[in-house]
Amino acid sequence: MLSFLSARENGTHRPSALSRAEATRRIFSLELSKDRDVQRIHDSGVNTLDIDPVEGRYLLSGGTEGVIVICDLECRPQENYTCPSVCTIGRSSRHVHKYSVDTVQWYSHDTGLFTSSSMDKTLKVWDTNALKPADVFRFETIVYDHNMSSVATKHCLIAVGTIHSQVVLCDLKSGSSTHVLRGHKASVLSVKWSPRDEFLLASGSRDSKIMLWDVRRAKSCLSILDQHNGEKGKGSTEAVNTAHNGHVNGLSFTSDGLYLVSFGTDDRLRLWDTMSGKNTLVNYGKVDNVSRKGSKFTVSYGGSPDVAFVPMGSNIAVFDIYTGEYVATLIGHYNNVNCCTFHPLYQELYSAGNDSNILIWEPELGQKTDVAEKKDNKQSSSTVGNAVQDTWSDED
Numbered sequence: 001m002l003s004f005l006s007a008r009e010n011g012t013h014r015p016s017a018l019s020r021a022e023a024t025r026r027i028f029s030l031e032l033s034k035d036r037d038v039q040r041i042h043d044s045g046v047n048t049l050d051i052d053p054v055e056g057r058y059l060l061s062g063g064t065e066g067v068i069v070i071c072d073l074e075c076r077p078q079e080n081y082t083c084p085s086v087c088t089i090g091r092s093s094r095h096v097h098k099y100s101v102d103t104v105q106w107y108s109h110d111t112g113l114f115t116s117s118s119m120d121k122t123l124k125v126w127d128t129n130a131l132k133p134a135d136v137f138r139f140e141t142i143v144y145d146h147n148m149s150s151v152a153t154k155h156c157l158i159a160v161g162t163i164h165s166q167v168v169l170c171d172l173k174s175g176s177s178t179h180v181l182r183g184h185k186a187s188v189l190s191v192k193w194s195p196r197d198e199f200l201l202a203s204g205s206r207d208s209k210i211m212l213w214d215v216r217r218a219k220s221c222l223s224i225l226d227q228h229n230g231e232k233g234k235g236s237t238e239a240v241n242t243a244h245n246g247h248v249n250g251l252s253f254t255s256d257g258l259y260l261v262s263f264g265t266d267d268r269l270r271l272w273d274t275m276s277g278k279n280t281l282v283n284y285g286k287v288d289n290v291s292r293k294g295s296k297f298t299v300s301y302g303g304s305p306d307v308a309f310v311p312m313g314s315n316i317a318v319f320d321i322y323t324g325e326y327v328a329t330l331i332g333h334y335n336n337v338n339c340c341t342f343h344p345l346y347q348e349l350y351s352a353g354n355d356s357n358i359l360i361w362e363p364e365l366g367q368k369t370d371v372a373e374k375k376d377n378k379q380s381s382s383t384v385g386n387a388v389q390d391t392w393s394d395e396d
Helices: 002-010 015-027 371-375 377-388
Strands: 030-032 036-038 046-051 058-063 068-072 081-083 085-089 101-106 113-118 122-127 132-138 143-148 157-162 167-171 176-181 188-193 200-205 210-214 221-224 248-253 259-264 268-273 307-312 315-320 326-331 337-343 348-353 358-363
Touching: 015 358, 030 326, 036 358, 046 348, 058 101, 058 113, 101 143, 113 143, 122 143, 157 188, 157 200, 200 248, 307 326, 307 337, 307 348, 315 337
Parallel strands: 036 081, 046 101, 046 337, 143 188, 188 248
Antiparallel strands: 030 358, 046 058, 058 068, 068 085, 101 113, 113 122, 122 132, 143 157, 157 167, 167 176, 188 200, 200 210, 210 221, 248 259, 259 268, 307 315, 315 326, 337 348, 348 358
């Protein structure tokens, strides 16, 4: 880290380089927190987590029993601190979901609103202060996943994936389902809006396909991603394009929106260029996918390189997104991990699973090995050296 400080002082590196290097060090040194945990409220498995993007303070969780919990992550300066539950929508509430909650998400601009979807065929929009639904969208079939755009300014659409093959778009403003996106041939297990383009939506299905949609178009489907990159002789016609050799049950965009990471029941992760729609052919090796519904994996933010945190049985596998290199395995859960979410402000990871525990993975602040500095050591040393080198010759 001293080389980055020296380079910044000499003006050879931008201040953002130091910030990126420290974020990278923190991401690559995550370990199970020794003195912080989250109050255990769920009596059964936890399916989904989300951290509010406004303050980065409140953690939302949904469980298999239908219960929704909000915890305060703000840490007090004391040892063995437990992040307390602020409020709970439990079985005693008449508004609670009847069955398992598979997805929860904060509204991106205000913690006064959050959404949840469940196996009880409903999507609920909650008033956080009143702990009551402000609106309820009812479907004829089970809801597997939903997602709101974090960058949208011209629409308030919620994309919903159900057991049917269509992606349903629900409008928060009108309180109704505006239209559906048709193209898949089986259940839609995962939907994600791009963080770069508010009108770009990705969906993954049991038909092994990933479809990219522009919701402004009459023919909304932009492309069907092909794992063979459309090579001749490999069945690259639109009718048979497949992204995986199994169900596609996990999607996550990188923070810049330039790449899409997909996870399939063929035990493979794939990285896609969202501009060209091409498979980058990065090899992550075999990554066990035990979930037959949605897999809530996440991608880090602010590092160089960024990594993917992928639930793999009772552990969390960590991979370099752009090279496929295995980085680490986070071990701490006693049963299958269902979900994880990354905290971009503090480079922390939160995970939950069938053991009913929500675990905190935080950087080892005393770690001496600097991943970013080792990676850029040659470049930084030569750059700094050139800046301070005595260029006078003996003849001068």
